[in-house]
Amino acid sequence: MGTRKIPITRPTLPDSGRIRSRVEEILRSGQLTNGKYVKRFENSFARLFGIKYTVALSSCTDGLTWVLKYLPPGEVILPCFTFSATGHAVVLAGHRPVFADCDRSTFNLDPAAAEEKITENTRAILATYIYGNPPDITTLRQIARRHRLKLVFDAAHAVGAKHRGIYAGNFGWAEVFSLTPTKQLCCGEGGMVATADKRLVNYLRLARDYGNPGNYNTRFVGSNIRMEEFNAILGLEGLKHIREFVRNRNRLAQVYMSELGDIKGLSFPEVAKYDLCAYKDFTILVNSKQAPCNRNQLQQALDKKNIESRRYFDPPLHRHKAYIDLGYGGRDGLENSDYISRNCLSLPMYSHLLPSDVRRIAHIIRREFSPG
Numbered sequence: 001m002g003t004r005k006i007p008i009t010r011p012t013l014p015d016s017g018r019i020r021s022r023v024e025e026i027l028r029s030g031q032l033t034n035g036k037y038v039k040r041f042e043n044s045f046a047r048l049f050g051i052k053y054t055v056a057l058s059s060c061t062d063g064l065t066w067v068l069k070y071l072p073p074g075e076v077i078l079p080c081f082t083f084s085a086t087g088h089a090v091v092l093a094g095h096r097p098v099f100a101d102c103d104r105s106t107f108n109l110d111p112a113a114a115e116e117k118i119t120e121n122t123r124a125i126l127a128t129y130i131y132g133n134p135p136d137i138t139t140l141r142q143i144a145r146r147h148r149l150k151l152v153f154d155a156a157h158a159v160g161a162k163h164r165g166i167y168a169g170n171f172g173w174a175e176v177f178s179l180t181p182t183k184q185l186c187c188g189e190g191g192m193v194a195t196a197d198k199r200l201v202n203y204l205r206l207a208r209d210y211g212n213p214g215n216y217n218t219r220f221v222g223s224n225i226r227m228e229e230f231n232a233i234l235g236l237e238g239l240k241h242i243r244e245f246v247r248n249r250n251r252l253a254q255v256y257m258s259e260l261g262d263i264k265g266l267s268f269p270e271v272a273k274y275d276l277c278a279y280k281d282f283t284i285l286v287n288s289k290q291a292p293c294n295r296n297q298l299q300q301a302l303d304k305k306n307i308e309s310r311r312y313f314d315p316p317l318h319r320h321k322a323y324i325d326l327g328y329g330g331r332d333g334l335e336n337s338d339y340i341s342r343n344c345l346s347l348p349m350y351s352h353l354l355p356s357d358v359r360r361i362a363h364i365i366r367r368e369f370s371p372g
């Protein structure tokens with residue numbers, strides 16, 4: 001008892017029988033790319049989440065990069081407490097990343113900190129739904145409107161999340177989802193851009209296909225960032241269950257919180273009452289001044305019991321070698337992000353994780369917090 005490994009995440013995938021006929025069809029026809037399933041997936045995704053236009057791509061990183069490439073070179077304000085790809089997309093698109101601090105209670109980009117960084121060179125604010133939790137969208141939209149800036153969301157974690165009853169994908173000029181195996185909707189690899197801007201859609205459809213409008217006379221230097229038909233087949237099947245997946249994740253989060261909520265020195269990122277977090281991850285914060293152990297000791301204790309955990313996101317972007325080498329790192333005034341990075345720990349979370357496994361994990365954590 002107690003030695004079975006619990007991974008940090010696992011994709012929840014369909015039984016092979018449910019996709020066999022479509023997979024056989026694309027193998028028979030040879031239409032492995034540029035076919036009907038990517039189009040169907042784009043349409044179903046848009047319909048389910050009430051989004052005007054969607055463009056499927058090879059990854060969220062590519063989606064963010066090409067959305068940002070659409071803008072003239074300048075500065076993009078983003079959180080430093082996020083995954084590397086958020087910042088990489090800014091740099092790959094030819095912009096200068098300007099890091100702003102996060103809110104200590106939600107771990108999401110602090111809108112006031114972002115507004116302070118606006119200059120005449122700012123082109124966009126790029127906010128992440130950290131762990132699938134909507135940031136302060138209302139305030140971010142007000143700031144973007146006031147300063148005439150584009151508002152882009154890194155919605156990598158946000159498939160199925162809601163803000164005030166409306167699905168993620170409907171708030172930014174563009175929002176980009178990730179569909180890899182660590183996400184709640186898994187295509188293998190893949191990304192989806194959501195937007196209401198038809199011109200951006202036209203640009204992205206060309207960008208994913210070398211800039212080729214169909215006559216091989218390319219309009220601009222694009223790339224090959226197409227989604228494959230197999231990925232779309234997986235995505236179409238996953239979409240049928242995504243609401244159930246997000247419901248399950250919320251139930252599991254409730255189990256974690258009810259089992260751990262009374263422990264001194266342990267807290268969780270806050271989710272606004274009117275929002276729905278998609279819980280791509282479930283993360284705790286260990287305040288080592290109040291707790292008998294620190295985050296690293298807790299991770300070691302879980303590791304000994306064969307329970308995987310991750311330090312999402314440590315280090316924060318302004319402390320990555322890549323950003324320091326480029327001259328974008330090491331800034332002051334990012335104290336909340338530094339604090340959260342040092343003390344956060346993501347625990348196992350996936351759509352088919354068992355509540356009994358969550359209780360087992362909680363039991364181990366509780367023991368670490370009650371020495372003697």
Ligand SMILES: Cc1ncc(COP(=O)(O)O)c(C=O)c1O
Pocket residue numbers: 058059060061062082083085086128154156157177178179180182190191
């Ligand atoms: C916040 C965030 N943004 C972007 C990405 C990149 O997504 P992809 O792997 O689809 O490029 C990830 C991947 O985990 C992520 O966590």
